[in-house]
Amino acid sequence: MKRGNVVSQTEWHKARLALLEQEKAQTRARAALTQARLAMPWVEISTNYRFTGADGEETLASLFGDADQLIVYHFMFDADWDVGCKSCSLLADHYGPSVAHLAARDVAFVTVSIAPWPKLEAFRKRMGWDFKWVSSAGSDFNRDFRVSFTDDEIANNQANYNYQENNTFPGREAPGISVFAKDEDGRIYHTYSTFSRGLETFIGAYDLLDIVPKGRDEDALAHGMMWVRLHDSYGD
16 A cells, blocks of 8 residues: 655644544534435325335335334345345445334334345345335336336436436436325325435445545546445455
């Protein structure tokens, strides 16, 4: 590894204090962003979406369980694939252990993919995950929340992703997170979604890489997450 700038302890301490001020500014900015996110308006969901999972057929309402808030991770798993996306799997390795903690704060967490449920269940068992995973096959859920596209949309540059025209995702499946709320009368609302690099917030491994000398070390890669493997496949 190439050696960094070596200085005295006094000089290092001065540089660290300067960086600390930047870190504090970022923390304050993140707190303000969180408040702006919480203030986002809601949109009522009128479509009766259907899903299939370990408990048979489910509705969007049933995915809430006893909670009033629901986070859905849109996991890339095309119906033609035998395994899920490795980058989505990296996120799943992070959010899986958080599900119990979220439940304690009135939040249900469900993973949703368009592949048939038996494929999802087989891959979930292989990865050792215990979070809830359901299939949206036969539903418009993935398309309505802009994470599934047709071959024609991709060919005609119409698979717009992350709320931006001409920001075309290169494949039929894309990742994302969507948040829903349920009111006292049982009505369901869409409150938030994030896609693309907005998902980096949920990858703790990147936060740790960001504090080591080499950082993410991705500059020479064709795309940032090219190094990622399924957690049982490193060293293959």
